[in-house]
Amino acid sequence: MSEQVKEVVVIGAGKPYRSRLWVCGESLDRVGVVGLSTAIRIQEHGGHHVTVIAESIPGDPKSIRYTSPWAGAHHVSVAFGDPRLNQLDKETFDIMWEMSKPGSETEGLFLRIDQKDYYEVQPDQDIPIEWMPNYQLVRTDLVEGTVLATSFTTVSIDTPAYLPYLLARFLAKGGSVIRSSLQHISQVLEGALTPFKPDALVVCAGIGARFLGGVEDKDVYPIRGQVVLIRAPWVKFGRTINGKDEVTYIIPRRSGDVILGGTRGVDDWYPKPRPETTVAILKRVIALAPELAPPGTKNPTYEDLIPLVIDNGCGLRPGRKGGIRLEREIASGIPVVHNYGHGGYGYQSSWGSASAVFKLLNEAW
Ligand SMILES: Cc1cc2nc3c(=O)[nH]c(=O)nc-3n(C[C@H](O)[C@H](O)[C@H](O)COP(=O)(O)OP(=O)(O)OC[C@H]3O[C@@H](n4cnc5c(N)ncnc54)[C@H](O)[C@@H]3O)c2cc1C
Known part of the structure; x- marks a missing residue:
């Protein structure tokens, strides 16, 4: 329960307790829009410390391995007959409309x-x-x-301005980034890449979710x-x-x-x-x-x-197949939340799906 966690956080540390989360699937200025929006949402609304794991670093060329730099991108919902996607798109549009205010x-x-x-x-x-x-x-x-x-x-x-903006916003609020290409999510869950074990893992690996060990989603x-x-x-x-x-x-x-x-x-x-x-x-x-x-x-x-x-x-x-995977499971005793499979609408559903992840995390704690 998120309320309980917030109480524990404040009392236990004498200052806001900061959970450690990993958002897997980032690559800095070529970052995935979904992972970075999700990281920011958890950070800004939850007060948690978020670390992003990255396969690429600034200056790397665009690559077929991650999608976000290739997008147009515009907001034109394609949620025909899909109330969940409609809601994600609308929430994102409202945020972007506000951000674009003259x-x-x-x-x-x-x-x-x-x-x-x-x-x-x-x-x-x-x-x-x-x-x-x-x-x-x-x-x-x-x-x-x-x-x-x-x-x-x-x-x-x-998009060439928006992705670096998201990264700068994330870093300015204390987010951390580590470069690594993961083979299996257990490498994060067991704390092999950090001096600590995370309290939660969020998977925003885009097309990489098909291959990433522990996920390997053939849909x-x-x-x-x-x-x-x-x-x-x-x-x-x-x-x-x-x-x-x-x-x-x-x-x-x-x-x-x-x-x-x-x-x-x-x-x-x-x-x-x-x-x-x-x-x-x-x-x-x-x-x-x-x-x-x-x-x-x-x-x-x-x-x-x-x-x-x-x-x-x-x-x-x-x-x-089945649309965006927005689901929580438990692996190695910690919540793992999935947020991938955004097809041709990852920008226009980004903030909405980030909110959904935040809710799933709060329900798990
Ligand atoms: C031509 C084109 C036009 C588009 N136009 C629009 C549009 O107008 N509007 C819109 O909303 N959307 C549009 N899209 C769709 C949008 O670009 C995607 O939905 C979105 O970029 C998906 O973001 P993502 O963060 O999920 O994936 P990605 O951007 O692919 O990010 C995934 C991240 O995971 C990392 N990763 C994956 N596997 C691993 C691993 N094993 N270890 C470490 N890191 C890993 C990758 O390095 C990457 O950083 C368009 C897409 C294309 C191709």
């Missing part, structure tokens, strides 16, 4: 954007974003081949996403086509960079961008939004985007 210290990490999402097929379930600011269902002026659209205001997250699978990054500071809108077979999207970041996508390769582990896919993405996005080309370009084609390209690459969304 004049706030964190405003610069986000861009508030007008978003339009087109659908080639009428969704079976209610579109789960009626609660977004300025939400409207649109049935006129549709893109060819689509049957309806939604328009609303949301945030895009400037976790990759949904490969290939993207192109361009420099186009004149683009301030978000636009998506949810197609029958593929998704096409444009996500502008605060920095003036714009992420263009995309692909959804289920069980596709290919670690490098496929050149023909890069061209296909550029062709699809220019058809959806000719405004991507530099202002004044006449009859823009995908070739007008090529000089704007900064980077292209791909990441493995940590898909999971």
